[in-house]
Amino acid sequence: MDKNCEKCGNWLPHIGYHFLGFCNKKVDISFRESFCEFFVEMELSGEFLWCEDCRSIISFAEFEEHKNSGHKIFRGVFVDSDYREEIYEG
Amino acid sequence: MGVSEYKTDAWVQWCPGCGNYGVLTALREAVSELKIDPKKLVLVGGIGCSSRIVYYIRGSNVHAIHGRAIPIASGIKLSNPELTVIVAAGDGDILGIGAGHFIALGRRNIDVKVLIHDNAVYGLTKGQAGPTLPSGVKLRAMNYANVHEALNPLLLAFASGYTFIARAYAYHVKKLKEILLEAIRHRGSAVVDILQPCVTYNDLMTKEWFERRIYYLKSIPSGESILDKMMERERIPLGIFFRKEMDTFKKRMEKFDVDLESVIRKKTLF
């Protein structure tokens, strides 16, 4: 399926669960494989992007290199606002 | 209760001509005028010639460690608000090693008075450059001219949130006493930068040097002129630069009873 959430410009992958992500249009979580009538092409522009294979933010300059290695790139990543409650530092 | 009520038996060790004598006299007169019970007068000193004042004024005093008089004074005042808590230490102690704590007291606005005995040198350890010594100056005991810029204590206090900021001169005992009275009466964090010569080590900023430059503000400045007056270098203004009434730290903290029962209940499983 070519026009599913994974390929859609409104969608960001979930940082922890591979099969979930966040849709900016519906302002809700959706499944990676689902699809709907609001599909738009993904536009990878902007200073920072998210590389799912590396699980990290990359700068636009590194984009080509990651894409050529076959990595999945997105505009960003979805992090639930409650996650901070579990995170500690020193 | 006269001034003699506040004398102790300790032998005063300062060099003859030291500005600290002026501060000692003015402070004794101020607390005497305010009729503060010596038991309730808490002088907290750091380490340095000036901090020895805690031995020379009868009170319930603390001689703390270098740079750390302010946290100890803060703990005392928060614990017993009836006490009059005054920190007395040198510019090196308060604005060098203790700078972090100096700033924090301003932020908290705890009702503690900070007297900076400002002679621009580390007297007790033989005359190194202090935080308020201008750069390029070489005093008699220094190996080379000062490579640090002078800190402006009034601006630092202003930026930190002190609600009473003043500057005085140790040898003008009457005027100094007036300013100390205002500082002690003020409810909130107060700082008085007391300029004083160090007759042994500061051969630049002598009595004559000061008295050529100092003058008294006619009134408390407001608006833009506050910063202008604080930054003035050609001449040195003395007096109260800033005063404001604000909630002290204590008022900002809420008060309610510890409900041990509900704490236990929240954590209990049946």
Place this chain on the structure above:
Amino acid sequence: MKVDLSIAIGGFQGGGIESAGQIAVKAFAIKGYEVFGSREYHSNIIGAHSYYHIRVGGKALRMPLDALIALDAESVFTHFRNLRSNAILVCDRSSLEKKVSEIPSMSKALRERIERTYGNISLNQILEKLELRLISLPMAELLKKLSEAVKKPMSSVSRTLNVMGVSAGLYLLGLDESTIKKAIERQFPDFEINLMAMEIAIDEVRDKERDKIPDGKKGEKLVLTGCEAVAIAKLFSNIEFLSFYPITPATDEALFIEENRGRIITVQAEDEISALGMALGASIAGLRATVTTSGPGFSLMNEMISFAVQAEIPIVITLWMRASPSTGIATRTGQQDLLHAIFSGHGDAFKVVIASGDHEEAIEDVPLSFKLAEDFQIPVVHILDKFIASSLTSIEKNKFTPLPKREFSTPPENYLRYKLTENGVSPFLPIGMATMIVSSLEHDEYGFASEDPVIREEMMLKRIRKFRKLAKRVSGNSYSVYGEKNAEITIISFGSTKNAIVEAIEISKIPAKFLQLRILSPFPDISEEIDGKVLCIESNAGQLSFLLKNCCRVDCVAKKLNARPLYVDEVLRAIEGAIEGRKEVILSGGV
């Protein structure tokens, strides 16, 4: 039938592992079992691996695992080697195809170790090699079911994946639905959606093979972390002043007190020097004051500690040790501040150091610390560690005992703050009740600074006398003895290694004895208690053994250096090593 389970719940940090772990601990506590849970988490990284390790029917952690609830693929790769045969493994169906190389958040070191042994293997392939009771949950489908059932958006529903995983796992382990439901209600009192999530997950596994667990001993219990236990003990001890600087793992204790503070003055200081300074000020003014910190913060407090000794100021410093030196690993455990605590503060800085072995001891040691600090006007350093701080266990309510407030007598004429007395303890009055000088310099009886040689000597002797008196007071309680009378081996240790060692010597084939040191300064005389070989176990490079060499022969030192808690099986290996004649054993258990 004795229930003894070792369970791990793993997932990515931010995925609700904390809640899942707490639900499991609470469920077993509600069922009436002794339960202990420890959270292992990574510093500050969303998505990094984190897990909860739970022991039911015991107080210490042990390997192998009887069950693993894995909320992501990385959890399986991290823990699979610790599963016993026929252990229960609950995981997400969609992660079974994942290969080791496809998990970027896994530490490179771990991935390389696995690839070296197995190649770039997938989860399915690994699990084929092991004999496990594998239950894979179709997470995506379960979420869809839940979303339809509650008619709520996916964003509320997706947060319940952790509850689904742990509910299924607990059900398979033999807990009944009503117990699991109670635990979830305690964890999330305002969110009923979690109960629906539980039902859907349990429905999915209803037809699978299930263990049986009988009811345990029911009773009113609190489920607390070490931080909460110490915080509540301090509240019961009527503290009046707390100052702190945020530092892992002490922050949780401070925040708990702050949240429930009542009239207690709580201050977040600008640094640890100020925190201890303010607390000393409060103590001088007559309040019961305390600070809480960890290794790096304690380093900063050193000068203030020396001040407290010279000026004879009562203070209790709670030191939560963590992996060091320097910033070390902020979120992992260690026992590396023992010597630091004992020798902190320059000069002859006599102080008390008390080490708690677990939550219950910590609760007793809190009022004891305040009592000693105030009776002898001396700093008391109460050492614990991150393992105790963040692990969860059930505690009886009556373990907490109140401590009466500080009291002061009427001031005499000409009060002398540092009056020379026979036992070295001067009558204490706070400032504000009499004139005096509290001084960091050597001083005379009033407090005036003095360099006189006679006065100086008298004050030194006074403080020495005072400390000797204190040593006599605590001599009956400075260590505990467990185990055989005629042991072949005596294990000596301190702190949170306690429960693993106590359990190990019960099952050890070699008769063993355990001396748990509770008070490390003044250092106890244990020479009479040694039987057979001496094995010192500690989570540092040999600090306790260094001290022990002054009073007895140490045959073997077992060192745990990998920033993980001590496991029961490791103690057995250490005992074997010592009996074999090894001088040193490095214990590397845990992931």
